[in-house]
Amino acid sequence: xxxxxxxxxxxxxxxxxxxxxxxxxxxxxxxxxxxxxxxxxxxxxxxxxxxxxxxxxxxxxxxxxxxxxxxxxxxxxxxxxxxxxxxxxxxxxxxxxxxxxxxxxxxxxxxxxxxxxxxxxxxxxxxxxxxxxxxxxxxxxxxxxxxxxxxxxxxxxxxxxxxxxxxxxxxxxxxxxxxxxxxxxxxxxxxxxxxxxxxxxxxxxxxxxxxxxxxxxxxxxxxxxxxxxxxxxxxxxxxxxxxxxxxxxxxxxxxxxxxxxxxxxxxxxxxxxxxxxxxxxxxxxxxxxxxxxxxxxxxxxxxxxxxxxxxxxxxxxxxxxxxxxxxxxxxxxxxxxxxxxxxxxxxxxxxxxxxxxxxxxxxxxxxxxxxxxxxxxxxxxxxxxxxxxxxxxxxxxxxxxxxxxxxxxxxxxxxxxxxxxxxxxxxxxxxxxxxxxxxxxxxxxxxxxxxxxxxxxxxxxxxxxxxxxxxxxxxxxxxxxxxxxxxxxxxxxxxxxxxxxxxxxxxxxxxxxxxxxxxxxxxxxxxxxxxxxxxxxxxxxx
Amino acid sequence: xxxxxxxxxxxxxxxxxxxxxxxxxxxxxxxxxxxxxxxxxxxxxxxxxxxxxxxxxxxxxxxxxxxxxxxxxxxxxxxxxxxxxxxxxxxxxxxxxxxxxxxxxxxxxxxxxxxxxxxxxxxxxxxxxxxxxxxxxxxxxxxxxxxxxxxxxxxxxxxxxxxxxxxxxxxxxxxxxx
Numbered sequence: 001x002x003x004x005x006x007x008x009x010x011x012x013x014x015x016x017x018x019x020x021x022x023x024x025x026x027x028x029x030x031x032x033x034x035x036x037x038x039x040x041x042x043x044x045x046x047x048x049x050x051x052x053x054x055x056x057x058x059x060x061x062x063x064x065x066x067x068x069x070x071x072x073x074x075x076x077x078x079x080x081x082x083x084x085x086x087x088x089x090x091x092x093x094x095x096x097x098x099x100x101x102x103x104x105x106x107x108x109x110x111x112x113x114x115x116x117x118x119x120x121x122x123x124x125x126x127x128x129x130x131x132x133x134x135x136x137x138x139x140x141x142x143x144x145x146x147x148x149x150x151x152x153x154x155x156x157x158x159x160x161x162x163x164x165x166x167x168x169x170x171x172x173x174x175x176x177x178x179x180x181x182x183x184x185x186x187x188x189x190x191x192x193x194x195x196x197x198x199x200x201x202x203x204x205x206x207x208x209x210x211x212x213x214x215x216x217x218x219x220x221x222x223x224x225x226x227x228x229x230x231x232x233x234x235x236x237x238x239x240x241x242x243x244x245x246x247x248x249x250x251x252x253x254x255x256x257x258x259x260x261x262x263x264x265x266x267x268x269x270x271x272x273x274x275x276x277x278x279x280x281x282x283x284x285x286x287x288x289x290x291x292x293x294x295x296x297x298x299x300x301x302x303x304x305x306x307x308x309x310x311x312x313x314x315x316x317x318x319x320x321x322x323x324x325x326x327x328x329x330x331x332x333x334x335x336x337x338x339x340x341x342x343x344x345x346x347x348x349x350x351x352x353x354x355x356x357x358x359x360x361x362x363x364x365x366x367x368x369x370x371x372x373x374x375x376x377x378x379x380x381x382x383x384x385x386x387x388x389x390x391x392x393x394x395x396x397x398x399x400x401x402x403x404x405x406x407x408x409x410x411x412x413x414x415x416x417x418x419x420x421x422x423x424x425x426x427x428x429x430x431x432x433x434x435x436x437x438x439x440x441x442x443x444x445x446x447x448x449x450x451x452x453x454x455x456x457x458x459x460x461x462x463x464x465x466x467x468x469x470x471x472x473x474x475x476x477x478x479x480x481x482x483x484x485x486x487x488x489x490x491x492x493x494x495x496x497x498x499x500x501x502x503x504x505x506x507x508x509x510x511x512x513x514x515x516x517x518x519x520x521x522x523x524x525x526x527x528x529x530x531x532x533x534x535x536x537x538x539x540x541x542x
Numbered sequence: 543x544x545x546x547x548x549x550x551x552x553x554x555x556x557x558x559x560x561x562x563x564x565x566x567x568x569x570x571x572x573x574x575x576x577x578x579x580x581x582x583x584x585x586x587x588x589x590x591x592x593x594x595x596x597x598x599x600x601x602x603x604x605x606x607x608x609x610x611x612x613x614x615x616x617x618x619x620x621x622x623x624x625x626x627x628x629x630x631x632x633x634x635x636x637x638x639x640x641x642x643x644x645x646x647x648x649x650x651x652x653x654x655x656x657x658x659x660x661x662x663x664x665x666x667x668x669x670x671x672x673x674x675x676x677x678x679x680x681x682x683x684x685x686x687x688x689x690x691x692x693x694x695x696x697x698x699x700x701x702x703x704x705x706x707x708x709x710x711x712x713x714x715x716x717x718x719x720x
Contacts, residue, residue, distance in 0.1 A: 066553045134564075138560075138567065145556070236563070264674050315587055316589070316674050316675055316678050317590040378651070395650065397650070408616065411616075411653075
C-alpha cells in the first residue's frame with residue numbers, strides 16, 4: 001500500500017486530502033468539497049488548504065480515536081457539556097460547604113426539597129471531585145492537544161513552503177482582488193516600496209511578487225492552547241499534598257495547637273484575638289452610613305499568633321522542644337506566611353468560651369475568701385485563706401441536662417457547670433453549690449455559706465485556615481501564556497498580497513486572516529499614486 | 543509507508559501518554575479521601591502519660607501483646623457505655639496478654655478522672671492533650687477502636703460503639719499465642 005497522492009498541474013505532489021496545492025495554490029479538483037468549496041467562490045484559506053491528516057486516514061483504531069479528538073466539533077461539545085455540568089453544580093452548595101450537621105442524604109432534601117433530592121441523587125453534591133467530571137475536563141485537554149497538533153503541523157508546513165509563484169486561479173479567487181491592471185515599472189517599484197514601509201516582507205520570482213506580514217499571528221491559538229494545557233497540569237499538581245494542602249484549625253486565645261498537615265512539625269499559639277466594629281463616634285466619615293444599619297458593622301477580625309517549630313523528633317503524643325519561627329497578626333485577607341505556608345483568618349467564635357470564673361465565699365458576717373476557676377486547669381480543689389478548702393465535685397464544660405442528669409455536650413467551656421462542696425468551718429457541715437449560667441444555686445436549703453460569682457473572663461476561638469499552594473505560579477504562568485496567545489492572535493493580522501503577472505496585465509489577490517476593513521484601508525495607502533485599480537470584495541458582492 | 547508507520551507510532555504514543563495521565567489522575571483522586579491507616583498497616587507509635595501517675599505508656603513497648611486502643615471522651619455517651627464492657631473483659635484477658643489503652647480526647651484531666659474513678663476502671667487511661675495521637679490515627683467519630691496484633695499491625699478498626707460479644711470476638715483475634 002502506498003500513500004495516495006494528488007499531483008497538481010504545476011508538478012507538485014500533494015498529500016491526499018489537500019484542498020489547495022501546496023506549491024501553487026490551485027484548488028485540487030474533487031477535493032474542494034472537504035471545506036465546502038465551490039468552483040467560483042472565494043477560496044477557503046483555512047489551514048492554507050493543507051491536508052489535515054485526521055480528515056483523511058481512518059484505518060486503525062488509533063487513527064479513528066485521533067480523528068475523533070481532532071474534531072473541533074467534538075471539542076466544542078465537550079466544552080458545552082462541561083459548562084452545563086459545572087453550572088449545575090453551583091445551584092446548591094457542594095458537600096464540603098453545606099455547613100450542617102445533617103448527613104448529605106438528608107440535608108439536600110430537607111433544605112431544598114425535591115430539586116435538592118435530585119441534586120443529591122445525581123451526585124452533583126460532590127461534582128468537581130467526581131470521576132466523570134474529571135474525565136470530562138481531561139477529554140477537553142486531550143481534544144485541545146490533539147486538535148492543536150493536527151492543525152499546527154500541516155499549517156506550519158504550508159506557511160513555510162509557500163511559493164511566490166501561484167496559480168492564476170488562486171490569485172483571482174482571493175477575497176480582495178484587483179484584476180487586469182496595467183502597471184509600469186514605476187508602479188511596481190512604488191508598490192514594493194509602500195509594502196516595505198508597511199513592514200511587509202516582499203519576495204519576487206520571475207516577476208511574481210508576494211508580500212507577507214505578521215505570520216506569527218497564526219500561532220496565537222496554539223500558544224493559547226499551550227497556556228490551557230499548563231493550567232490543566234497545574235490542576236493535576238494541585239492534587240498532591242506536596243504541592244497544595246488546605247486545612248483548618250480552631251485555636252483558642254492562650255492556646256497552642258499543632259498545625260494539621262504539617263507532620264506535627266508546626267504549632268500555633270493564639271496570644272490574642274481582636275474584634276473591632278466601625279464606630280460612628282470615632283470615625284465621623286462613617287456616621288451617615290452607619291445610621292441606616294441595625295447591626296454593628298465588623299471592621300477587623302484579627303489573631304495575634306506565634307508560630308513554633310519542633311526542634312526534635314518526638315514520639316507522637318509528647319510535646320517536643322520548640323523554637324519560635326515567626327509571630328504576627330493574621331487579619332482577614334492578610335495571612336501570616338512562613339516556610340511556604342499561609343495562615344488565613346477564616347472563622348470566629350467571639351467570646352464563646354469562659355476562660356475563668358471568679359467566686360466570692362462569705363457567711364453572714366464576713367468574707368471568707370475568693371478563688372478563680374480556670375476552665376483549662378479545672379483543678380480538683382481550692383485552698384482559701386484560713387485553711388478553708390473548696391472541693392470541685394464535678395465540672396461540665398458545656399452543661400446540658402439529660403435523662404442521666406447533668407452532663408457535658410462538648411469539651412469546650414461554652415456553658416460551664418461546676419458543683420462545689422465546702423465544709424462550713426463553724427458547723428462542719430458540707431455545703432454544696434451548683435454554678436451554672438453565671439449564677440450559683442445552693443444544692444441544699446440549710447446552706448449557711450454564700451457563694452457568689454465575682455467576675456467572668458471570656459475568650460474567643462479563632463478559626464485559622466492553613467494553606468500551602470505551590471501551584472499558583474504555575475496557574476499564573478498558564479494564564480499568562482494563554483493571554484499572550486490571545487493577544488498574538490487577535491491584535492495582529494496575517495496579511496498577504498500576491499501580484500501575478502499575465503501576458504498583458506497584472507492580477508492582484510489579497511488575503512488577511514481577519515480584519516478585512518483594516519486590510520482595505522491599508523491597500524488604499526499601498527496603492528496610492530499607482531495605476532492599481534480599486535479592489536473589489538468578492539464576498540461582499542454576493 | 544515509512545511515514546505512515548511513524549505517524550501511527552506518534553499518534554499511539556501521544557494517545558497513550560494522555561490516557562495514562564487521565565488514569566493516573568483518576569487513581570489519585572480516588573485515593574484522596576481514603577484513610578492512609580488501613581487494616582494490615584502498622585499502627586503508628588505514640589507515647590502518653592498515664593493519668594494514674596504510673597509513668598508513661600508507649601505503644602512500641604507493648605509488642606508481643608494484643609492492644610486495643612480506644613479513643614473516647616466524657617461528652618460522648620456511647621463511649622461511656624462501652625467502658626464497663628471493656629473493664630469486664632480486661633479482667634479476663636489481662637493475664638492472657640491483652641492491653642487496653644483508653645485515649646481520651648477531652649480537654650481537662652478532671653473530667654476524665656472523675657468518670658474513670660466513678661466506674662472503678664483499671665486499664666491504663668491516657669490524655670491526648672494536644673490531639674496529636676488523634677490526628678495520626680485519623681479519628682473522626684467517637685468512639686473509634688483500633689485492635690492491634692502482637693506484631694504491631696492493625697487487625698481491625700471499629701468506628702462506633704462495641705457490644706460485649708463483639709469485643710470478646712475481637713480480643714480473640716489479637717490474642718497472643720500462649
